[in-house]
Amino acid sequence: EPEVTQTPSHQVTQMGQEVILRCVPISNHLYFYWYRQILGQKVEFLVSFYNNEISEKSEIFDDQFSVERPDGSNFTLKIRSTKLEDSAMYFCASTDGGTGIQQRTGELFFGEGSRLTVL
């Protein structure tokens, strides 16, 4: 079964450093998402991306965050200057854009996540 893959699985960084989290969505999907989950808290929406642009973003997704689909297969989340409170699990998700069974279900496929620890 196709799956969303994320790298790295765990990254430790110093406060103020830039971090790039990478995701490879399912190949025929057109909508992409980033979510995060601080330990013990809810899964929170960060941003959605479609047709090479951000379609929606949350209040969390401030100027320190950016997303990019640089090469048609990867989908990246960049945090420009990390803060302690950015420590969390970051999940990438994707869904089909109108063809295939996924859109009939509205199902989002999630990756296994990247754990970011900011020291």
Added chain:
Amino acid sequence: DAKTTQPPSMDCAEGRAANLPCNHSTISGNEYVYWYRQIHSQGPQYIIHGLKNNETNEMASLIITEDRKSSTLILPHATLRDTAVYYCIVRFRVVAAGNKLTFGGGTRVLVKP
């Protein structure tokens, strides 16, 4: 998207059916009920969804009341691997950019031997 209310936690005996309730009294006519689960900080996993009819797949059954204000997810024979947080989410199933899921607190289900 309409808001949902779920019990924060419940226990279930292995091999027995687990019935997970969800209230969504403000659901609108075009909104679907989706269920996802998250096993120990892994990525959320789709389980099932429905509009107004009862639905069944290889993972679970979904029972939606006639007024659509509540639903129940049924895991017919719970196993230890079903221990997870279960999320009931109401959203539109439209083909549009975005189409995000909004997660609440969910129900933490512990399946006991």
